[in-house]
Amino acid sequence: MSVLLIAEVLEGQLNKDSTAKALTAAVQLGDVDVLCASSGCGDAASELAALQGVAKVLCANDASYEYAIAEPMAALIVSLADKYEHIVFPATTSGKNIAPRVAALLDVMVISEVMEIKGADEFVRPIYAGNAIQTVTTADAKKVMTIRTASFDNAADGGSAAIEEIAAVACDTPVAWVSNEVQKSDRPELTSSSVIVSGGRGVGSEEDFKLIEALADKLGAAVGASRAAVDAGFAPNDQQVGQTGKIVAPQLYIAVGISGAIQHLAGMKDSKVIVAINKDEDAPIFQVADYGLVADLFDAVPEMTAALE
Amino acid sequence: MKILVPVKRVIDYSVKARVKSDQSGVELNNVKMSINPFDEIAVEEAIRMKEAGTASEIVVVSIGVEKSQETLRTALAMGADRAILIKAADTVDTDIEPLAVAKLLAKVTEEEAPGMVILGKQAIDNDMNATGQMLSALLGWSQVTYASKITVDGDTLNVTREVDAGLQNITAKLPAVITADLRLNEPRYVKLPNIMKAKKKPMDIKTPEDYGVDVSPRLTITSVVEPPARAAGIKVESVTELMDKLKNEAGVLS
Ligand SMILES: Cc1cc2nc3c(=O)[nH]c(=O)nc-3n(C[C@H](O)[C@H](O)[C@H](O)COP(=O)(O)OP(=O)(O)OC[C@H]3O[C@@H](n4cnc5c(N)ncnc54)[C@H](O)[C@@H]3O)c2cc1C
Numbered sequence: 356m357s358v359l360l361i362a363e364v365l366e367g368q369l370n371k372d373s374t375a376k377a378l379t380a381a382v383q384l385g386d387v388d389v390l391c392a393s394s395g396c397g398d399a400a401s402e403l404a405a406l407q408g409v410a411k412v413l414c415a416n417d418a419s420y421e422y423a424i425a426e427p428m429a430a431l432i433v434s435l436a437d438k439y440e441h442i443v444f445p446a447t448t449s450g451k452n453i454a455p456r457v458a459a460l461l462d463v464m465v466i467s468e469v470m471e472i473k474g475a476d477e478f479v480r481p482i483y484a485g486n487a488i489q490t491v492t493t494a495d496a497k498k499v500m501t502i503r504t505a506s507f508d509n510a511a512d513g514g515s516a517a518i519e520e521i522a523a524v525a526c527d528t529p530v531a532w533v534s535n536e537v538q539k540s541d542r543p544e545l546t547s548s549s550v551i552v553s554g555g556r557g558v559g560s561e562e563d564f565k566l567i568e569a570l571a572d573k574l575g576a577a578v579g580a581s582r583a584a585v586d587a588g589f590a591p592n593d594q595q596v597g598q599t600g601k602i603v604a605p606q607l608y609i610a611v612g613i614s615g616a617i618q619h620l621a622g623m624k625d626s627k628v629i630v631a632i633n634k635d636e637d638a639p640i641f642q643v644a645d646y647g648l649v650a651d652l653f654d655a656v657p658e659m660t661a662a663l664e
Numbered sequence: 665m666k667i668l669v670p671v672k673r674v675i676d677y678s679v680k681a682r683v684k685s686d687q688s689g690v691e692l693n694n695v696k697m698s699i700n701p702f703d704e705i706a707v708e709e710a711i712r713m714k715e716a717g718t719a720s721e722i723v724v725v726s727i728g729v730e731k732s733q734e735t736l737r738t739a740l741a742m743g744a745d746r747a748i749l750i751k752a753a754d755t756v757d758t759d760i761e762p763l764a765v766a767k768l769l770a771k772v773t774e775e776e777a778p779g780m781v782i783l784g785k786q787a788i789d790n791d792m793n794a795t796g797q798m799l800s801a802l803l804g805w806s807q808v809t810y811a812s813k814i815t816v817d818g819d820t821l822n823v824t825r826e827v828d829a830g831l832q833n834i835t836a837k838l839p840a841v842i843t844a845d846l847r848l849n850e851p852r853y854v855k856l857p858n859i860m861k862a863k864k865k866p867m868d869i870k871t872p873e874d875y876g877v878d879v880s881p882r883l884t885i886t887s888v889v890e891p892p893a894r895a896a897g898i899k900v901e902s903v904t905e906l907m908d909k910l911k912n913e914a915g916v917l918s
């Protein structure tokens with residue numbers, strides 16, 4: 356039996372990074388068909404067909420899938436489920452919104468945030484904010500799961516899968532999209548960037564958060580934030596790193612004015628190299644940092660930025 | 665309108681979970697347990713709706729061990745009216761899967777007929793982020809996850825959701841299943857007199873058999889281990905030394 360991977364396609368745009376990482380996990384389970392459901396998603400389907408490891412792209416081009424509302428998406432996926440043993444999503448907010456719904460409709464459990472595949476029915480996943488790693492086996496005939504993208508590499512380009520148009524499934528949904536509030540940025544995407552500079556409550560204000568952004572720009576880095584910094588309005592919610600924000604694993608993570616709460620560490624402690632800048636030498640962030648600098652961030656950060664000139 | 669709020673008893677968010685030496689799970693005996701933080705936010709939202717006149721009664725429900733009564737009492741002290749405990753486990757080491765929880769909650773929903781169910785977006789122990797979505801699927805009610813702002817307008821909800829790209833605004837018809845994100849509100853502190861009052865509020869005790877739901881798990885946990893530890897790092901004295909190490913030792917800067 357084969358695998359159905361649900362590509363993340365929102366408003367016709369493919370989230371290639373998270374989908375290609377989930378694909379790397381999915382190919383370990385069998386032949387992978389990819390579902391590309393959105394509106395105006397012809398280009399997304401072509402991009403998917405060009406990924407190595409894709410057997411076939413199923414393209415459902417319909418207005419009801421444009422914003423990946425859970426009800427119509429789940430109805431479509433369930434209608435395809437007969438042919439597949441595994442139904443796999445990237446663990447994005449959209450994937451995590453839809454996967455449990457599909458699982459419940461199929462009367463199976465969902466397996467969230469899979470970080471390693473041990474076999475067709477054996478999976479590894481983090482629990483307790485990553486403070487414990489659980490291996491589970493499932494007795495369900497169909498396995499519905501989300502893949503922690505930070506744990507897998509990108510699948511390469513170079514494929515040439517066939518694209519098959521499929522019809523939409525009628526679904527009378529009580530939920531309707533109204534608008535997005537998204538801050539456009541030229542910086543790299545948080546979850547795919549190889550360098551991240553994150554600021555915490557210690558940064559002090561939205562104005563001073565520009566120090567973090569200036570350093571990030573010199574490094575070609577994405578900007579992250581702790582929950583405290585987001586709650587205080589220094590940074591938008593989509594920059595939150597942690598148990599309830601984004602999970603990242605860049606080559607270099609620079610934590611500035613962040614204390615290192617369990618919930619923040621959950622989102623970044625698999626980074627290759629961690630740098631912490633904090634004026635409190637006892638801050639828990641230093642326990643995970645490869646390089647710790649005990650300093651006032653208002654001195655150290657501009658100095659780093661200047662050194663990169 | 666009645667609102668149902670499921671609340672889970674979990675390890676306190678400030679406690680670092682410790683894996684048991686036999687790898688069977690996480691040590692939950694003699695550790696501080698609290699209401700799941702997201703569920704506290706869900707209870708707060710329901711109370712605010714009651715204060716605003718949108719809701720008439722708040723029923724809280726927990727599925728778990730006998731001691732989950734404490735969690736329910738916390739919710740009652742915050743301002744919920746009535747509680748239901750579904751005693752589904754004898755020891756803290758058996759926890760019930762989201763699918764089974766959702767099936768039980770679907771039965772409770774049929775009995776109680778609320779206009780909405782507000783859950784937390786995830787429980788901080790197993791981080792499944794699943795129960796609300798499953799309940800919505802089982803009931804066929806509007807699915808509204810990761811809410812950071814809710815307004816009720818007749819039988820329509822206007823909701824702001826936290827998504828990867830930022831915020832998304834949607835409308836949803838009641839009845840609805842909502843899951844609460846962190847920034848939905850800041851829960852109130854419970855005052856001592858309210859803790860006393862909460863002791864007198866009604867609490868029903870039920871079992872899964874009362875609802876005819878099979879809670880046997882689909883997943884088997886084969887091991888629970890500590891994550892690999894990071895090698896100890898060093899402290900550097902200056903920005904110059906830091907930049908040098910990043911370039912020449914770690915090789916992450918060019
Ligand atoms: C259910 C739940 C989920 C959560 N999810 C997340 C999550 O996803 N992500 C997350 O980040 N948090 C999360 N949290 C919050 C978490 O517990 C912490 O409260 C938060 O991470 C703290 O942010 P912080 O480190 O920026 O702030 P603080 O803990 O206040 O730390 C600020 C740090 O800045 C330092 N500092 C201050 N001034 C300076 C200066 N001038 N120079 C240098 N250093 C300075 C201080 O020494 C201090 O260490 C969650 C909490 C709960 C309960």
Ligand SMILES: Cc1cc2nc3c(=O)[nH]c(=O)nc-3n(C[C@H](O)[C@H](O)[C@H](O)COP(=O)(O)OP(=O)(O)OC[C@H]3O[C@@H](n4cnc5c(N)ncnc54)[C@H](O)[C@@H]3O)c2cc1C
Pocket residue numbers: 670671672673689690692700702703725726727728756757758759760761762765782783784785786787788789790791792793794795796881882883884885
């Ligand atoms: C020590 C331990 C041992 C375990 N052993 C097993 C085992 O032997 N076999 C097995 O299959 N699984 C086991 N599990 C896993 C467990 O069954 C579930 O997978 C997990 O608890 C459910 O995920 P979640 O709580 O993260 O739900 P989420 O979907 O993240 O919860 C979201 C929301 O749903 C509501 N909710 C969830 N649960 C409840 C509840 N009980 N009562 C009221 N509201 C609730 C809350 O509002 C919550 O915020 C174990 C877990 C632990 C901690």
